Amino acid sequence: MANWSAWMVAGGIFIGVIERISKMAIKTIGFPGRYVQGPGAIRELGGLLKEFGSSSPAIVMDDIVRQAAGQQLQEALGSAGITGRHLRFAGECTKAAIDGLAAEAAGADMVIGFGGGKTIDTAKGVAKALGCRLMILPSIASNDSPTSRLIVLYNEQHMVAGVEVMVRNPDVVLVDTDIIARAPVRFFAAGLGDALSKKFEAQQCHIAGGKNFFGTPSLATARLLADRCYETILEFGRQAVEQVRAHAAPNEAVERAVEASVLLSGLGFESGGLSLSHALTRGFTAHPVLSTFLHGELVAFGTIVQLIAENRPEEEVRSHALFCHSLGLPVRFADMRVFDISQAELIDIAEKTCAAPYIGHLTPSADVARVVDCLRRADRRGRNLS
Missing domain, CATH: 1.20.1090.10 (Dehydroquinate synthase-like - alpha domain)
Known part of the structure; x- marks a missing residue:
């Protein structure tokens, strides 16, 4: 009986420990693969593409960004002997926009999102659809979308329609503060x-x-x-x-x-x-x-x-x-x-x-x-x- 009582006490302690362990939650934190920031950081683009093994990137950007900083982007690509495929972002991050650009980007080995938050999220959606690497190059610092794996979707009435997620955070976030500071x-x-x-x-x-x-x-x-x-x-x-x-x-x-x-x-x-x-x-x-x-x-x-x-x-x-x-x-x-x-x-x-x-x-x-x-x-x- 004494042995049985001792076993019960020990067993109770063991069960109590297991219960406490079971209440301790698994916790997660996520980071982009690389974060680069500073004046003239866009000049690092070519070297980063080579490092990540990209030779045929697709660049998602709108007309305003292309006019304001497209030449800098082209020079950065040219310095590495890379010709990018430009995908025109029309202005709203909808499921239809992502699907259309993903079809245009077929065969790309890297998607570059160059622009503001909705351009960035659209680029995320395209990279997710293609299953390829993703680089984010924000043209403005108006929100914190560049580092995350979230894709905020809107409808044609500009209302939030939902949120999707990528499997991982962006591979590279490249923040050129010269470009950021020139924006309104x-x-x-x-x-x-x-x-x-x-x-x-x-x-x-x-x-x-x-x-x-x-x-x-x-x-x-x-x-x-x-x-x-x-x-x-x-x-x-x-x-x-x-x-x-x-x-x-x-x-x-x-x-x-x-x-x-x-x-x-x-x-x-x-x-x-x-x-x-x-x-x-x-x-x-x-x-x-x-x-x-x-x-x-x-x-x-x-x-x-x-x-x-x-x-x-x-x-x-x-x-x-x-x-x-x-x-x-x-x-x-x-x-x-x-x-x-x-x-x-x-x-x-x-x-x-x-x-x-x-x-x-x-x-x-x-x-x-x-x-x-x-x-x-x-x-x-x-x-x-x-």
Whole structure:
């Protein structure tokens, strides 16, 4: 009997250990294969293509980027003796656009996405369809799409239609800060607006026990990167915006801000997870006027809404809103040309927001009525900002 009792005690301990182990979750973080940043970085293109064994790349870009920087791209390809196949991006990242360009790119051994967020996501879709390597060359730093494996799809009405994922992150992300700094400062500021949300969204996802875009809880490293992203923008963001506005050329502040808005933000959201700030884009992009604004501008306002929804102290919300305002980001509906938003419009935005997959990553939890209330409070905060 004594032996039996001892076995039962030992067995109980063993079972308890197994139960504790089973509750410890597998966690995942993802990175691009290579990240290269700096003035004139496009000149590294030819060498990188050779290193990755590419001799017949397909380049996805729109007419504006081709006119502004197409010659630099051609020179970089020519220096390596490579002739690329140019695929014209028409402007919207739809499933039909991806399918059409993938057919044109048949036989390519590398897809290069040269442009803004929708061009980049379209290039991701083409690379996924072809099963080939992918290089991202952002022409603007307006959002954090370059480093991630996510493909945000839209419909012809410019509404978010869904999200697909690639098997892996881009093989190369090549960020030429000369090109970035020559783009309109509005795009640069929007990228900072997108990035500023990641600290709060990763925190909320973690607190709620939510999953990141690899389907697991986040590693502490991802949340640290999201925190560092926010701290970097607070330190360098305003200087960087003024440098781009006044000189259209990079300096150390611009380099640090770009690293935050492209690399740290991308790693933070994909491996840390999202929350209300990005859930709101589902509702904002369904609005006929708000949908005309940049993703990062919508997220910037959405982050103010999220801070209010988190019941953060009034002074913290005000301080964050003031900082966003100093970067030229929207802090009220009037900043986005919506001067008298109706209750029906707010309800529609809230309903679509509450249908987003990461709406549950918020404490206290949100429903339509609460989202409407927080939208109104954020708008009021922006109108009273001084």
